[in-house]
Amino acid sequence: MYKKPKGNRMKVSCQPIIIALAIACSACDSDTQGEKLMQPPLKPGQVLDPDSMYAKTWPGRPALVKLKDNLILAIPPQHHRFWAHRHWLTGRDTSFRPPMELDKLPYAKLAGFTMHLPDFEGYTPDNYRKDFDENRVEIAYISPAPMSYMEPGAPGSYPPNSLGRRIQYKLINDPSRYEEKFGLRCYEQQERDGDRQICYGKRDSDFDEYLILDIMVPPYEKHHIFPMMTTKYFSPKYGGLEIVWRSHMNNFPRWREIDAQIWKYIDAWNIAPSDAPVASPTTPTTP
Structure with missing residues (x-):
């Protein structure tokens, strides 16, 4: 059964991201079909263009990625390219999302996400179309090792x-x-x-x-x-995990802060049962 991310695992000083994660956690309180959907991260007074790809494809639920029995990530939609995770022909969302039961999730070979400086926010209607964003930090993959x-x-x-x-x-x-x-x-x-x-x-x-x-x-x-x-x-x-991340050289002075925040998110988004074994299949498979 899907359960909400353990939000109390992370302590972040940046108010905007606290608000974003609070929305994420509150949206996961129910695992029923009628659960309240997460809302897109908007600035005060901002109105989302209903014709934008961001609005048309916003899933309202986190992506579920099972790397190990003890590491199942519920990644908020704004922290991955949800508008691109669509079937090329049907346009169907290809990510696993609640209310899918955790024990039915297939093992994935890797997971990834994105955040933006200065406050480690995700993709917004203002930045999701930028191909070269100096504020972007790409966690290219996290993989069992x-x-x-x-x-x-x-x-x-x-x-x-x-x-x-x-x-x-x-x-x-x-x-x-x-x-x-x-x-x-x-x-x-x-x-x-x-x-x-x-x-x-x-x-x-x-x-x-x-x-x-x-x-x-x-x-x-x-x-x-x-x-x-x-x-x-x-x-x-x-x-055992292998991790790859990258960012613009302008962010070099903040490398330690960036790296620490990545692990804070991993811990905060992990919804695996607390008694889950550490061991995982030797060759996990992607869907």
Whole structure:
């Protein structure tokens, strides 16, 4: 049975997103066909154009994504591209949504969502059509990954192992030389002209977790019209997850805040039963 997201797991200081999530949670209080639908996030006094794609396809319910038995995400519609999640021929919504029962959800290989700075809001009628939005943070995917990634020298995206391989295969010019940038050690990439760096550092002090952030270095070449920072790393949370997110380089000073907010959302949107086992099928399948 679908149940509302655990909103008390997240504490966010930004008032607009608190309001948005409060709407999301209140809309999930009922799992009946007659439940109250979530309303689109509008600014005070804003009127939604009924002819817009945003209005025509607004689902009013979160997307349900089952990554593991202990991680089932109820992603608010404004945090994913709901207007594009339609069948190419029929136009039918292809996402799973309430009141679908959780035990009938198929396992998914991955999940993703989007948020926008400065307040970590989702897509709005004002920004959903922007192809290049410097305020956008794309969580390209969250995917189950084996805990064996943490073994010394193991393949995979566990940051200490990833950094070791980059040094071993000389993808870093000189590991003894680095710059300190916003709490990270940034190394110059091999065979580059100083326009890219590999940054490494602790992302979560409470759990002693690290990340590698690949960044572009100004001044940018003319063909780099949208310079980005990207990270891909493994975390042992929820029994093992791999996560990839990216954003414009203008947001580099806020990398730690961005990363922390991603995990706050994951925790807040998780509606899996509290007694669910950590183990999941080895090869989850997408619908």
